Each structure stands twice: as C-alpha cells, then as structure tokens.
Amino acid sequence: MNFLAWFVRRFLQTAILAGALLLPGVVLAAGYVVIVNKDVEVDSVSRAELQAIFLGEKVKWNRAKYIKLAFPDNGAVMKEFLQNVCGKTPLQFDNHWSRLVFTGKASVPPMFADSAQMANFVANKAGAIGIVAAGQAGNSVKIIKVQ
Amino acid sequence: MKTLTMIVATALLTVAATTLYAAEIEGVEIHGFISQGYIKTTRQNNFPVSDSGEGSFKFNDFGINFSKQITPALRVGLQLTAFDRGNYGKDKVSLDWAYGDYRYLDWLGFRAGKIKMPLGLYNESRDNDALRTFIFQPQNEYYEYERDSITAIAGGSIYGSIPLGKVGAVNYQVQVGTIPITADSGTALNYGAYISTPDAPLAVTDISSDITVVHHLEWRTPLEGLRATFSGLHTSFSGKAAGSDSTGASVTADWKYDSLRRFLYGLEYTYNDLVLAAEYQTDDYTIMSKYNDPANDWESKQKADGWYISATYRFTDWFELGGYYHETYGDRHSRDGSSLVQSGYVANKWNAWQNDTALVLKFDPMPNLTLKVEGHLDEGTWLLSETSGNEKKRWYILATKATFSF
Numbered sequence: 001m002n003f004l005a006w007f008v009r010r011f012l013q014t015a016i017l018a019g020a021l022l023l024p025g026v027v028l029a030a031g032y033v034v035i036v037n038k039d040v041e042v043d044s045v046s047r048a049e050l051q052a053i054f055l056g057e058k059v060k061w062n063r064a065k066y067i068k069l070a071f072p073d074n075g076a077v078m079k080e081f082l083q084n085v086c087g088k089t090p091l092q093f094d095n096h097w098s099r100l101v102f103t104g105k106a107s108v109p110p111m112f113a114d115s116a117q118m119a120n121f122v123a124n125k126a127g128a129i130g131i132v133a134a135g136q137a138g139n140s141v142k143i144i145k146v147q
Numbered sequence: 148m149k150t151l152t153m154i155v156a157t158a159l160l161t162v163a164a165t166t167l168y169a170a171e172i173e174g175v176e177i178h179g180f181i182s183q184g185y186i187k188t189t190r191q192n193n194f195p196v197s198d199s200g201e202g203s204f205k206f207n208d209f210g211i212n213f214s215k216q217i218t219p220a221l222r223v224g225l226q227l228t229a230f231d232r233g234n235y236g237k238d239k240v241s242l243d244w245a246y247g248d249y250r251y252l253d254w255l256g257f258r259a260g261k262i263k264m265p266l267g268l269y270n271e272s273r274d275n276d277a278l279r280t281f282i283f284q285p286q287n288e289y290y291e292y293e294r295d296s297i298t299a300i301a302g303g304s305i306y307g308s309i310p311l312g313k314v315g316a317v318n319y320q321v322q323v324g325t326i327p328i329t330a331d332s333g334t335a336l337n338y339g340a341y342i343s344t345p346d347a348p349l350a351v352t353d354i355s356s357d358i359t360v361v362h363h364l365e366w367r368t369p370l371e372g373l374r375a376t377f378s379g380l381h382t383s384f385s386g387k388a389a390g391s392d393s394t395g396a397s398v399t400a401d402w403k404y405d406s407l408r409r410f411l412y413g414l415e416y417t418y419n420d421l422v423l424a425a426e427y428q429t430d431d432y433t434i435m436s437k438y439n440d441p442a443n444d445w446e447s448k449q450k451a452d453g454w455y456i457s458a459t460y461r462f463t464d465w466f467e468l469g470g471y472y473h474e475t476y477g478d479r480h481s482r483d484g485s486s487l488v489q490s491g492y493v494a495n496k497w498n499a500w501q502n503d504t505a506l507v508l509k510f511d512p513m514p515n516l517t518l519k520v521e522g523h524l525d526e527g528t529w530l531l532s533e534t535s536g537n538e539k540k541r542w543y544i545l546a547t548k549a550t551f552s553f
Contacts, residue, residue, distance in 0.1 A: 048310060048312075048315075048316065049310070052253075052308060052310065052316060057253070057308035057316070057318060058253050058308065058310075059250050059253055060252060060253055063252060063253075066219035066220065068219075087371045087372050087417065088417065089419065089420060089461065091461065091464075092417065092422075095278055098272075098275070098277070098278055098552075099271065099272040099278055101176075101178050101212070101214075102178065102180075102210070102212065102226070102272055102274065102275050102278065103244065103263045103271045103272055104212065104214060104222075104224040104225075104226065104244050104245075104246060104248070104262075104263070105248065106222075107176050107214060107216055107222070108176070127219075
C-alpha cells in the first residue's frame, strides 16, 4: 500500500512538472540563479544553450572565450536545475559526465557544496559559469537570465 | 595484469580515503573501475564467456585512465583496460584509448590517436559496467566478442555540436583510420569459427583491418529527453588461419571479411527515471576463404540484422530495474534460417537466428559501488561463436557483477 501511494504521488508530480515544461511561456519559479564571471559578455542564454553548456557540448562564449564549468554539489539546487534545464536526474547527469570521462572527452568540472565557494570560483576564473541558490550570488559575479 | 590491478587498487584506496570521485596528481585526473562477475549458462551453450556452461568467474573488467587539460582547447589522455571472458580477453592489458583532443569551436574539434568508436547509443562507454544498467547490452549491437576490436579506431576524427534552434541540436563525429586488432582477440576467435571447415577447426593466426571510416550523428530532438542516432562503420578485415583436420593434416587459409557495412539506427527517450531505448542494426559483408586445398574455397555474401527494445526505471537512489527484448538474424532475407541451412553454413534453422529476453536488477548501495543480477532467456544460437554442435535451442544466462568505479 505504501509503495502504491509513493508510486501514485511520484507519477502525479512527474506529470504536473512535465505538463508545465511542455506549455509555452510557462516559467517555473527557480530556486537557483545562473552566474558567470564578469568578463563574460553575455547577459542571457537560452535554455537550449544552457543545456548544451552543462552537457559539455557548447564550450565557447560567442566563439571567443572558453567556458569554464562548475557544478553545485548541492542536492536541491542541482536537482532543480537539472530537471528544469537538462531534463535529467542527478544520477543521469552524473552518468553523462562519467561517460565523457571514461571516453577521454572531458574532465569532471569542479564541484562546490557552498554557494560562496562557487561564487568565488566563478568570480576568479575567466569564462566561468556556475549555479547558486537564489539570493546567494553576491556582487563578485554576474547573474545571467535564462530565456 | 597484476601491475594494472595494483595501480587501479591503489587509486581506489586513495579515492576511498578521500571520498572524492577522482584522484588527481599534478593536474592529471585519474579515474578507474574494477568489475568481477560470475556467469552460468545452460551447460551446452557457452556464451559470451567461454566456459559459462560450467559456471565461470573468468568474467572481469579493469580500467584506469589518466587525462590532463593542457590548455582550455587541448586535452590529452589515455585509458588502459583488461578483461577476461575465458578464451579471449584473458586479462591482457591493452591501450583502450589514447588521444589528443583540440576543440577549436563548438561545432569543430579534432582528435588524433586511438579513439573510441561512437557506434549506436552506447558503444563508446561499454567498457565500464557501472555506466549502464545491463551487464550484457543487446548482443547484436554490443557483441562481447567485438569488445576488443570494434570499439576504437587508430587515426583521426573531426567532431562538434551544431545547434538547430527550435529543432534541437546535432552532435556529429567522423573518424578515419584502422582498427587495431590482434590474433588473440575475441573478433579473431569469432572469425576463426566462421572459416573453420566441418572437418578442420581453424584458429586465426594473423588479422588486420583496411582503412576504416566511422560516422555518427546524434540528434537531440525538440521533444525533451528524446535523442536519435545514426551511425555507420565501413571496414574490411583479412588475415590467415591454421589448424589440422581429423587425419592430422595441416589446413591453412587466407581469409577476408570484406566490405563490412554496418549501420545502426537508435532512439532513446528519457522521462524522469524512465529510460526507453530501441536500436536497429544491419550488417552487410562478404566472407571469402581460400584454403591450401582449393576444393574447400568458398565465398558468401551475408546480410544480417537485429533490433532490440529496452526499458529501465530507477525506483530509488539505490535500485534500478531494467529489461529488454532482442532479436538477431544471420540472414535478414531468410529470417527462419532456411537459406543458411541450405548453404550448409548451419545445421539447424535455429542456429541462424536468436532472440533474447533479459531482466536486470541493479543496486547502488554506495556512490562508487554497483551490484547487478541479470537473467536471460534465449532461443536460437546465431551469436554463439564457441560451439560444439551440441547446443540447446532454448537456453538461459544468469550473471552477476560487482563494479567499483571512481
């Protein structure tokens, strides 16, 4: 009975979220913000671009500066970001990057559990991009919009 | 082999002690995996481990890789692997991949060295058991006997990612080179079975590939979670084989596995914790073998194919369930097997096709540890390479595997 209740709850959560993502113009209130180094001459990115960046497919800002990725090692922030932007669970995302690592295509980006550490890394690394919890970006980095 | 095991074990201990997911020394990132399994099949059907009918622990995989980002555009790395499947693999350490990678633009990068082949949805990452749900992926598409050959190419490649706006994005790779392959590989063992005569089992003594081209397209569609792939492999293998007949007389052969054209079409759909996948593969090739007794010479054009559908669902952080159904045919224009019986290539129609139903339980009790139990019910024996003629039409595989990966 417990399993059935869990399954039904999980199914409804998934259906509601999927329905919301499929509706044009629907913006989910995010508990995170996307931050970049202040030298990045970009003020907004599309969801598709952000997905390509975090899957390791887009590596340059406007064909110029190389992108330096950083991952939040924060379950809630990362989970929400991955669900909204990459359409993957944290485990699927880990597997995606492990496949890149075990075929020689990429290194695992640095991970930060703490928003201040993440912001500090992004602020001091040219071309860097990261995710922090909303309200914890600080002034040393630039917040970019996700269209 | 002991050296590789010690290196991987030392790295694992380092990782375990620091609870990091990778070891790093002087900017060189180190990752690795160790897998050990046990397999038992129907006594007469040894597949894909040579002595699986008796039950076998000769079923392991090891790997360790080193990589370094030299500049933002340039990275270099290599991976050493070893595996055992009984009569092939045999825990011999080999260079799995080693290449330099220069990423010039999002849509244009270059790689040179020994590079993993992107065939189908999963071929590039098939070494590490922890990266997939199943112990054995569908064997028509991910054949264990090709594990040490049709997985990497020595040469160069161009690759990149191209955004397509509202219709998604495309990732592409084109590779040109040759396939490094040795006479003790699983592929050579498989080809030896092909060119053996009824009276004389032959073993491949020399094998090499012609110039090989691999192409791969992955389309990430606008439908969230849906990706489609189209891959091709164009190559030929040739070599020599030797053995003796029942009278003890020497039998030699010059053989060619000519103009192999392999195409794979794949679809994968991810919906939260549910992953559905399907692939279809065709193999067109000509086998020719010339013996020291020309009366035995033969040539045969083959048109094989196979497909599968699979589903996996992640129930919790530590438990995943998966299953697939898979069919493969030696002659796609004669699916009941009659053409290969008439040509004398197989004795029974069911030797010319195979279907396979698999179910796996995957457990991840710790971040770096994966445990699996997998069962297969099979009918037909087309994919079996090490045969005695006593194989059963209906048979089973039961496999377990534990993998530590970092």
